[in-house]
Amino acid sequence: METLEPILAQHPFLKGLEPNYLKLIVGCASNVRFNAGQYLFHEGEEANQFYMIRQGKVAVEIHAAERGSITVQTIGEGEVLGWSWLIPPYRWRFDARALELTRAIALDGKCLRTKSEEDHNLGYELLKRFSNIIVERLEATRLQLLDVYKASP
Amino acid sequence: MVGPALQVGKNVIVERKDLQQLFNALSKRGYRVVGPTARDRAIVYDELGSVADLPIGCTDEQDGGSYRLKKRDDQALFGYALGPQSWKKFLLQPEMQLWGAKRDGGGFQVLSENEAAPAYALVGARSCDLHAIATQDKIFVSGEYVDPSYKSRREKVFVVAINCTEAGGTCFCASMGTGPKATLGFDLALTEVLELNRHYFLVEVRTELGAQVLREVSHREAREEESETAEGLVKKCSERMGRTMDTTQIKELLYRNYGHARWDHVAARCLTCGNCTFVCPTCFCTTVEDFTDLSGQQAERRRRMDVCFTMDFSYIHGGSIRSSARSRYRQWMTHKLATWIDQFGVSGCVGCGRCITWCPVAIDITEEVHAIRESQLSNAPTISARR
Amino acid sequence: MITDPMLSYPYRIERVLKETYDTFTLELEPRDAAGAMSFVPGQFNMLYVFGVGEVPISISGDPTKQKTLVHTTRAVGTVTKAMQKLARGVLLGVRGPFGTHWPVEEARGRDVVIVAGGIGLAPLRPSVYQILSQRDNYAKLVLLYGARTPEDLLYRREIDQWNRRSDIKVDVTVDRATGAWRGNVGVVTTLIPKATFDPSNTIAMVCGPEVMIRFTVVDLQRHGVKTENIYISMERNMKCGFGFCGHCQFGPFFVCKDGPVFRYDRVKDFIGKGEI
Numbered sequence: 099m100e101t102l103e104p105i106l107a108q109h110p111f112l113k114g115l116e117p118n119y120l121k122l123i124v125g126c127a128s129n130v131r132f133n134a135g136q137y138l139f140h141e142g143e144e145a146n147q148f149y150m151i152r153q154g155k156v157a158v159e160i161h162a163a164e165r166g167s168i169t170v171q172t173i174g175e176g177e178v179l180g181w182s183w184l185i186p187p188y189r190w191r192f193d194a195r196a197l198e199l200t201r202a203i204a205l206d207g208k209c210l211r212t213k214s215e216e217d218h219n220l221g222y223e224l225l226k227r228f229s230n231i232i233v234e235r236l237e238a239t240r241l242q243l244l245d246v247y248k249a250s251p
Numbered sequence: 252m253v254g255p256a257l258q259v260g261k262n263v264i265v266e267r268k269d270l271q272q273l274f275n276a277l278s279k280r281g282y283r284v285v286g287p288t289a290r291d292r293a294i295v296y297d298e299l300g301s302v303a304d305l306p307i308g309c310t311d312e313q314d315g316g317s318y319r320l321k322k323r324d325d326q327a328l329f330g331y332a333l334g335p336q337s338w339k340k341f342l343l344q345p346e347m348q349l350w351g352a353k354r355d356g357g358g359f360q361v362l363s364e365n366e367a368a369p370a371y372a373l374v375g376a377r378s379c380d381l382h383a384i385a386t387q388d389k390i391f392v393s394g395e396y397v398d399p400s401y402k403s404r405r406e407k408v409f410v411v412a413i414n415c416t417e418a419g420g421t422c423f424c425a426s427m428g429t430g431p432k433a434t435l436g437f438d439l440a441l442t443e444v445l446e447l448n449r450h451y452f453l454v455e456v457r458t459e460l461g462a463q464v465l466r467e468v469s470h471r472e473a474r475e476e477e478s479e480t481a482e483g484l485v486k487k488c489s490e491r492m493g494r495t496m497d498t499t500q501i502k503e504l505l506y507r508n509y510g511h512a513r514w515d516h517v518a519a520r521c522l523t524c525g526n527c528t529f530v531c532p533t534c535f536c537t538t539v540e541d542f543t544d545l546s547g548q549q550a551e552r553r554r555r556m557d558v559c560f561t562m563d564f565s566y567i568h569g570g571s572i573r574s575s576a577r578s579r580y581r582q583w584m585t586h587k588l589a590t591w592i593d594q595f596g597v598s599g600c601v602g603c604g605r606c607i608t609w610c611p612v613a614i615d616i617t618e619e620v621h622a623i624r625e626s627q628l629s630n631a632p633t634i635s636a637r638r
Numbered sequence: 639m640i641t642d643p644m645l646s647y648p649y650r651i652e653r654v655l656k657e658t659y660d661t662f663t664l665e666l667e668p669r670d671a672a673g674a675m676s677f678v679p680g681q682f683n684m685l686y687v688f689g690v691g692e693v694p695i696s697i698s699g700d701p702t703k704q705k706t707l708v709h710t711t712r713a714v715g716t717v718t719k720a721m722q723k724l725a726r727g728v729l730l731g732v733r734g735p736f737g738t739h740w741p742v743e744e745a746r747g748r749d750v751v752i753v754a755g756g757i758g759l760a761p762l763r764p765s766v767y768q769i770l771s772q773r774d775n776y777a778k779l780v781l782l783y784g785a786r787t788p789e790d791l792l793y794r795r796e797i798d799q800w801n802r803r804s805d806i807k808v809d810v811t812v813d814r815a816t817g818a819w820r821g822n823v824g825v826v827t828t829l830i831p832k833a834t835f836d837p838s839n840t841i842a843m844v845c846g847p848e849v850m851i852r853f854t855v856v857d858l859q860r861h862g863v864k865t866e867n868i869y870i871s872m873e874r875n876m877k878c879g880f881g882f883c884g885h886c887q888f889g890p891f892f893v894c895k896d897g898p899v900f901r902y903d904r905v906k907d908f909i910g911k912g913e914i
Contacts, residue, residue: 157823169815172823174832197820237853241825242813246847247756247786249568249660249714349644352688358648358669358729359688395895396643396880509911536884539644539877543689550689552644557883564885565875568714572874578913582887590890 102127109150110176119220126209132196145182145190147204151175154200159193178231183207257462262473267450269469271302276467277372282409286374292320294334313420315613329443332419333603337532338380341371342404346555354548368403374411378430379601383532385436389595412437416484420493421604429601431488442481453481496617505589513622518577520612525558527606533599559583643880646686646731647673657792662722666707676704679764680739680899684879686731691717694876696761702771710760736879738899740765741869745841749778753854755826755846759783759792761871762845779806780833784826787812788819827857837862845871852910865903872897889914
């Protein structure tokens, strides 16, 4: 069976990762697919993996009692979904629902955490990439918070 | 009564007793003579019936936030500096109708107004104010768009300038290179000379129109020593300015110091009352207001002078761009001394000192520049504003 | 020939289109030939509602169809709310066109990235029309458009039409969505990494709320677009439209005549500094 290594190497998230690290994490990877409308995970569930989206679109949602489900962000091809696996208590804070047929590589969080503890260089490479994403996401979220299109008299 | 053939560029002498003839010559030609007159304990610009309406024997004592009229011990006609008003009162107009319109079914019809602009003769215009008029000409007459009412008034204007012999307590035209000797924008320039037993005016004839008017006034050619005496008085005046301003690279200085703490210092004092703007001869901002009558059938658009110190001035949906007093004072001062240069090629400040005199809390623009210069932010990046 | 630039010319409202609950488009034609004007993308007019007042509104119509003047306006204040109530046949006063234009000529031969936020799409639409009308003169054409919610999206039919074309790539996103929205959710800057263009040979045109413009410029720069190739459109209080009233000053610039379209590197020292 073909390994997922070449597919992993192609995803923008792991661009530039040395081949021996790729080999290390491919053992934590699996191919996944979600149909339109299918939930990837729900708020409160154990967060055991993150997803490198290869195709499709996922809505990150929050359910507010009186307002129903609100989509706060969509994640698409080439992007990464989920970082709750990085920090305790390792639980999802949002729902994630596939808006269309979505293919992704799921990476096992526990597996990665273990390997990162064993090899800190691998851990550093992963965290470098994640902090990039988190910073960009934070900036974008702040701009979203400003609600710049709101009409004020 | 008619004098010898006059040439442009010549200096002539007009005796004090004959000055009324100048007023007469101007009135005869249909000019509305406007100039300084004492009223409400200040020297203001208004229509003058005769020489007697001038503030004869008056002088002013000016300092930060202070203006007092005092009696002189002579009968000088122009022995004072500047009052709170400037010539923009007549050229730009504080308030006016732009056009009127009436409803016409689902639409409207603009009513054309054909009122002729008045012809003003500005008597007693100081060099600083003439530079101010020149800068407003750049805005309203020389650009891509023309203000029709400013242009028609400006074209008709006759200017009798005065070379200052009495420096004001807040004057700094010498620092700004705008005086005290008048060098532009006039038809005739007078220098008043009072000696023990003589009171006369040295008159410089600058334009053909000026020569034509002066032909109807008794005059004779000036002697060299009379020209020298007059020049000496003006020179002494330039050495007695009440204030100075170092204008070295002032544009770059202010561009570099938008974040300076001094703006907080002045904001703590500034009332944003806008007095400085009202009295400044170069401030030109206006606002436009649309009105309608109660029936909604007639509408008019009016323009009036505006002040950048109001919250309204920079308001767009959502709020004002400049909501703090700090930003509004900074806007006024950096416009006047810095961005004006990039916009119009000259400084917006002519050193007349009115803003210093008429500020109720005595904020002094020369002092503010000095304070920033002395403690400027040294590591702020250079700003360029190529347009 | 404009003799009095403060004089409004009567234009007849030929068509009123409701875009969203607070945004509407007016199609205008001059009442007589004397009032006709020609405009280029990026310019604006001062629109006058009889007896109520005047506001500056960007032209949002097709520059290849000069006969009709199109303006898309958001009803936020006294004048625009009064304008929203006007029906076909009513006359509006128009003065203009004023201001600088989008670099549609300069962009020839290059990729064009248009980033619009909210009502910012309106002043950019004329550029899209003009580029599409001479499509061969340009390389890639990308339109990134962000709005507050799906209900706030403008020009939906046109965006669908553009979506179906192969010579323009349109990406739309909203700040938040509920219900049936299956498109992108996130601020418009999130669309930039996914867009395909050559940053070393791109002209970017950005319009929207000033904060959105600043974030967008930073992200465009991150992706290699130089500030001398980024153009923005700004907004300030305007009373005259041609540099007399002084209200629209932004540092040394008059937004009405040195702008509203600015090349970013020329204004970068003043943008982002508070209250200038």
